[in-house]
Amino acid sequence: MMKYLAATAAVLLPVLAGGPAAQAAPHDAISIGIAESIGDMNPYFSNALVTIHVQAAARRAMTGITRDGRVYCRFCTEVPTLANGRARIVDLPDGKKGMDVRYTLKPDLKWGDGAPFTAADFAFAFKVGQSMAPSPTIAAVEAPNPFDVIIHIKTTRYDFDRTAPVAVPEHIEGPIFAAAANTVDYGNHSEFNRHPENPGLWNGPYVITEYRQGESITMAPNKYWEGEKKPYFQKITWRMIENTAALQANLLSGDIDMAGEIGLTVDQALAMQKTAAGRFDIAIVPTLGVQQLYVKMDHPLLTDPRVRKAIAMSIDRKTIVDRLFEGKVPVADSFITAGEFGYDPKLGFWPFDPAGARALLAEAGFKPGADGILVSPSGERFSIDVSAASGNRLYDLQEQVMQSQLKAVGIELQIKNQPFRVLLAEGLRMRKYNGLALLSWTPFPDWVPQIRFDSTQIPTEANGWFGNNVYGVADPALDKALLGALTSLDPAPRKQYWNDIVRLVKEDLPIIPLYVLTSQIVTPKWMTGIAPPPLPGLSTGWIEEWGVK
Amino acid sequence: MLRFLIARGGGAVVVLLAKSFVIFLLIGLMPGDPVDLLMNANPDARPEDVEHLRAIYGVDQPVIERYARWLGSALHGDFGYSRGQHRPVLEIVLPALGNTILLTGTAFVLSTLIAVALGTVAGIRRGTPLDRAINLFAYAGISLPSFWLGLLLIYLFAVHLGWLPAGGMPRPGQAQPAWAYLVMPVLTLVIVEVGGLARYTRSAVLDVLGQDHVRTAHAKGLAPMRVALRHVLRNALVPVVTVIALGVGHLFSGALLVEVVFAYRGMGRLTLEAIMGNDYNLALVCLLFTTIMIVIGSMLADIAYAWLDPRIGLEGRTRR
Numbered sequence: 008m009m010k011y012l013a014a015t016a017a018v019l020l021p022v023l024a025g026g027p028a029a030q031a032a033p034h035d036a037i038s039i040g041i042a043e044s045i046g047d048m049n050p051y052f053s054n055a056l057v058t059i060h061v062q063a064a065a066r067r068a069m070t071g072i073t074r075d076g077r078v079y080c081r082f083c084t085e086v087p088t089l090a091n092g093r094a095r096i097v098d099l100p101d102g103k104k105g106m107d108v109r110y111t112l113k114p115d116l117k118w119g120d121g122a123p124f125t126a127a128d129f130a131f132a133f134k135v136g137q138s139m140a141p142s143p144t145i146a147a148v149e150a151p152n153p154f155d156v157i158i159h160i161k162t163t164r165y166d167f168d169r170t171a172p173v174a175v176p177e178h179i180e181g182p183i184f185a186a187a188a189n190t191v192d193y194g195n196h197s198e199f200n201r202h203p204e205n206p207g208l209w210n211g212p213y214v215i216t217e218y219r220q221g222e223s224i225t226m227a228p229n230k231y232w233e234g235e236k237k238p239y240f241q242k243i244t245w246r247m248i249e250n251t252a253a254l255q256a257n258l259l260s261g262d263i264d265m266a267g268e269i270g271l272t273v274d275q276a277l278a279m280q281k282t283a284a285g286r287f288d289i290a291i292v293p294t295l296g297v298q299q300l301y302v303k304m305d306h307p308l309l310t311d312p313r314v315r316k317a318i319a320m321s322i323d324r325k326t327i328v329d330r331l332f333e334g335k336v337p338v339a340d341s342f343i344t345a346g347e348f349g350y351d352p353k354l355g356f357w358p359f360d361p362a363g364a365r366a367l368l369a370e371a372g373f374k375p376g377a378d379g380i381l382v383s384p385s386g387e388r389f390s391i392d393v394s395a396a397s398g399n400r401l402y403d404l405q406e407q408v409m410q411s412q413l414k415a416v417g418i419e420l421q422i423k424n425q426p427f428r429v430l431l432a433e434g435l436r437m438r439k440y441n442g443l444a445l446l447s448w449t450p451f452p453d454w455v456p457q458i459r460f461d462s463t464q465i466p467t468e469a470n471g472w473f474g475n476n477v478y479g480v481a482d483p484a485l486d487k488a489l490l491g492a493l494t495s496l497d498p499a500p501r502k503q504y505w506n507d508i509v510r511l512v513k514e515d516l517p518i519i520p521l522y523v524l525t526s527q528i529v530t531p532k533w534m535t536g537i538a539p540p541p542l543p544g545l546s547t548g549w550i551e552e553w554g555v556k
Numbered sequence: 557m558l559r560f561l562i563a564r565g566g567g568a569v570v571v572l573l574a575k576s577f578v579i580f581l582l583i584g585l586m587p588g589d590p591v592d593l594l595m596n597a598n599p600d601a602r603p604e605d606v607e608h609l610r611a612i613y614g615v616d617q618p619v620i621e622r623y624a625r626w627l628g629s630a631l632h633g634d635f636g637y638s639r640g641q642h643r644p645v646l647e648i649v650l651p652a653l654g655n656t657i658l659l660t661g662t663a664f665v666l667s668t669l670i671a672v673a674l675g676t677v678a679g680i681r682r683g684t685p686l687d688r689a690i691n692l693f694a695y696a697g698i699s700l701p702s703f704w705l706g707l708l709l710i711y712l713f714a715v716h717l718g719w720l721p722a723g724g725m726p727r728p729g730q731a732q733p734a735w736a737y738l739v740m741p742v743l744t745l746v747i748v749e750v751g752g753l754a755r756y757t758r759s760a761v762l763d764v765l766g767q768d769h770v771r772t773a774h775a776k777g778l779a780p781m782r783v784a785l786r787h788v789l790r791n792a793l794v795p796v797v798t799v800i801a802l803g804v805g806h807l808f809s810g811a812l813l814v815e816v817v818f819a820y821r822g823m824g825r826l827t828l829e830a831i832m833g834n835d836y837n838l839a840l841v842c843l844l845f846t847t848i849m850i851v852i853g854s855m856l857a858d859i860a861y862a863w864l865d866p867r868i869g870l871e872g873r874t875r876r
Contacts, residue, residue: 042827044825046638046640046641046829046833047640047642050827052642054688097761117814139605139609140605140608141605141611163641176824189612190609191612191613191637191642193654194642195637195642197642200641200642201643201740218819219651219725219727220641220643220648220651220722220819220820221821221826221829222725222727222819223724223725223727224790246724246819247619247819248723248724248819249816249819249825250817250819252707252817253706253707253710253722253723253817253818253819256707256710256711256714256715256722256723257714257722257723257724257819259715260710260715260718260721260722261718262721262722262723262724340699368643407819426832428587428832428833428834429586430585432587433587471606471607473606
C-alpha cells in the first residue's frame with residue numbers, strides 16, 4: 008500500500024507543489040510532523056526512535072554526546088575520568104576488575120513540577136530498569152547523598168563515562184512502582200502513560216502539556232529548566248501523520264511547519280529539494296547508520312568465504328546510490344561510517360568486480376547450469392532469498408537492483424519480504440532467513456558491536472533463540488578484538504582492536520554494507536538553530552537552540 | 557419481535573465467543589510475541605530476562621489457558637491493558653470508535669442517500685444522457701483507489717487552494733472549524749462508496765420497473781413520482797438493504813486507507829497497529845467490536861426487510 012501512496016505523491020508533487028505559500032506561521036509556535044505513532048510513553052518500556060526523538064525535548068540524560076562524539080555533562084558538574092578521580096578501577100570480590108564512577112549533580116536541579124531532582128532519581132531509575140532486565144554491565148547505582156551518583160560497573164569499560172541511567176522522578180513514580188505487582192503492572196499504572204502531561208515527569212527544556220494518543224503531543228517550556236539556553240518556541244505541537252506522502256502534503260499545505268528525522272524518506276526529500284526549496288530548507292545529512300545486507304553464513308551455499316566475497320563484489324553499491332538517491336547518499340564501505348573512532352579509511356571494501364566475482368565462484372567449484380544459474384559442487388542450484396520488512400518501496404527497489412546484479416554472475420536472488428514482526432521473530436531471531444536480509448543498523452558513536460558479532464551471541468534453539476548474531480559469525484579473533492575494544496581503557500590498543508574488528512568483518516562478511524543512512528530534515532525558511540546530529544532522531548537533543556531568523 | 561431479538565441475541569453471543577477464540581488463536585499463531593518486540597529494543601537482555609518477561613506477560617502459557625483467563629476477565633468487564641500503550645483497552649478503543657462512527661457514519665448516510673437517489677433516477681431514466689452520466693460517475697467512483705483519491709483531494713483543497721486542513725483531528729483552539737477536518741475524508745469515502753451502491757440500486761429498480769404492479773400503477777393514472785417512490789423504490793430497496801446492511805460492519809472496522817492518508821484516529825488504524833504490534837488485548841477488542849457491529853447491522857437489515865416487505869416475517873418465513 009505504502010509504495011502506491013509514495014508513487015502517487017511522487018507523481019502529484021511536481022504538479023501541485025507550487026501551490027500557495029504556507030500561511031504565515033505564528034513564529035513563537037511550531038508544528039512538527041512525525042511519520043510514526045507513539046504508543047508507550049514510559050521510557051523503560053519503549054525505546055522506539057520516535058519516542059526518543061520526541062521525549063528528547065522534555066527528558067535529558069546525565070550526559071550527552073556532542074555532534075563530534077565527545078561526552079559532556081548535562082546535569083553533572085564534571086565528566087568522570089580516571090585522571091580527575093571520578094572514575095577508578097576497583098577489585099571485585101571474584102578477583103576481576105570493575106569500575107566505580109561518581110557523578111556530582113549541579114545544585115538546585117528541579118523536575119518540571121518544581122520538585123528537587125536528586126541522585127535518588129538515578130538510583131530509582133536503575134531499580135526500575137533492573138525489574139525489567141538486570142543490567143549485564145552495571146552492578147549497582149548508589150545515591151549516598153542528594154548530589155552524588157555512584158555507578159558500580161562489573162568490568163572495566165571504555166564507555167564508563169556514559170553509564171548513568173536516565174533519571175526517573177521517584178517522587179511520582181516511586182509509590183506506583185512500590186505498589187505494582189510486577190513490571191508490567193507498573194507500566195500499566197505508570198504516570199508516564201496515565202498522565203504524561205504531569206510536568207513532574209520531565210526534566211528537559213520542555214514539558215508535555217497535552218497528549219492525544221495517536222494524534223498529537225503538545226509541549227510548553229519547562230520553567231524549571233536549568234540549562235543556560237532557554238527554549239524559544241512557546242508551543243511545540245508534534246503531529247503523528249504515519250503516511251509520509253500525507254506528511255509531505257501537510258508540509259506543503261502549511262498544516263505543519265517542519266518534518267524532522269522521523270519524517271520524509273530520502274526520495275521525498277530529494278523531490279522537495281527540486282520543487283519546494285523556495286519555501287523550505289531541506290537537509291539530507293549522513294548519520295552513523297548503515298544500510299546493509301545480513302548474510303546467513305551457515306547457509307549451505309554461503310559457507311565458503313569466497314562465495315560471500317563474490318556476492319559482495321557482484322553488488323554495485325554506487326549504482327544503487329546513484330539510481331535511487333541521485334548520488335546524494337554516501338556509499339558505505341564498512342558497518343561503521345567515516346569519522347567513527349574505529350573507522351579505517353585505508354581498509355575500504357571489496358570493489359564492484361563482476362568478473363572477479365565469477366572467477367571466485369568458479370574457484371569455489373560453482374559451474375553454470377542449463378538456465379545460466381550456477382550450480383554448487385554438491386549439485387545445488389545457486390538460488391537464495393533476500394528478505395526485508397515489507398511495505399517499503401525503497402527496499403523493494405534496492406532488492407530489484409541487487410537481483411539483477413547477482414543474476415549477471417549466475418546467482419538467483421528471490422525477493423521474499425515479510426511484515427517486520429515476522430521478519431524479526433522468525434526470519435532473524437530464529438535465523439530462518441534463507442540467505443540474505445536487508446536491514447539497517449544505527450550504532451551510538453564508538454559503540455563496540457559485541458552483541459552483533461560475538462560468537463556467544465548466535466541465537467540457537469538451545470539458548471532459546473537469544474542473541475543478535477543472526478549471521479552466525481563465529482571467529483575467535485573477532486571475539487578477542489571485540490572484548491579488547493570493549494574493556495580496554497587505553498585509546499591506542501583500543502584503536503588497534505577496532506581496526507581488527509573492521510578488518511575481520513570485511514573478511515568474514517557477516518554483513519555487506521550498502522550505503523550510509525541519512526536524516527532528512529525539512530524546516531521552514533524562517534527557522535534557525537537546527538543542526539542534524541549524527542544519530543537520527545536526536546536533533547531534539549538540542550531543541551533549546553531552535554529559534555527564528 | 558421479542559422472540560426474534562432473543563433468538564438473534566443468543567446466536568450473536570455464540571458468534572462472539574467463537575470469533576473471540578479464533579482471533580485469540582490466530583494472533584497467538586502469528587510469529588513473534590510481545591516480548592520479542594520488547595527484547596529487540598533491549599540488546600542487553602539475557603535469556604533468563606526473556607523468560608522472566610514471558611512469564612509476566614503470560615505468553616509462556618498455552619493459548620487455551622490464556623484465552624480462558626482473558627474470557628473470565630472480559631465477562632467481568634475487564635478487557636485488560638494494551639501491551640503497546642500500557643493503558644486500559646477500552647480507554648483506547650472507545651475514542652477511536654467514536655471517531656470512526658463520526659467519519660464512516662457520516663459517509664455511510666451520505667453515500668447511501670446519494671447512491672439510492674442516483675440509482676433510482678438512472679433506472680427510471682434508463683438509456684438517457686442522465687443515466688449515462690450517472691453510470692460514468694459510478695464507474696469512476698468504483699475504480700478510484702481511496703488512498704489515491706484522498707491524496708488528490710489533499711493536494712487540491714489543502715495544498716493548492718488552501719481551503720481545508722490537510723488532515724488530522726479537530727482540536728480546541730484550531731483555526732479551522734471541526735467540520736472542516738471531516739470534509740475530505742468523508743468526501744473520499746462517499747465518492748468511492750456511491751458507485752457500487754448506485755449501480756446496484758439501478759439494477760434493482762430496472763427489475764421492479766418490468767413488474768405487473770408497476771404497469772398497473774401507471775395504468776391507474778398515478779403520478780410518475782408517486783409510482784417511482786411508492787411502487788418502484790420501495791420494492792427495489794429490499795435487495796439493496798442487504799448490501800447496505802453488509803456495509804454497516806465496515807462502518808465500524810474503520811476506513812483504514814482513508815484514516816492513514818488523513819491521519820485520522822479511527823478503528824482501522826488502531827486495529828492495524830494492534831495486530832502489527834502484537835497487542836493481543838487491543839487487537840482482540842477491536843475485532844470483537846467490529847463483529848458486534850456486523851451482528852447488529854445484520855439484525856437491523858432483517859428488521860428493515862420486514863418493514864419494507866410485510867410478506868417477509870422477522871423469523872425469515874414468507875407470509876402468504
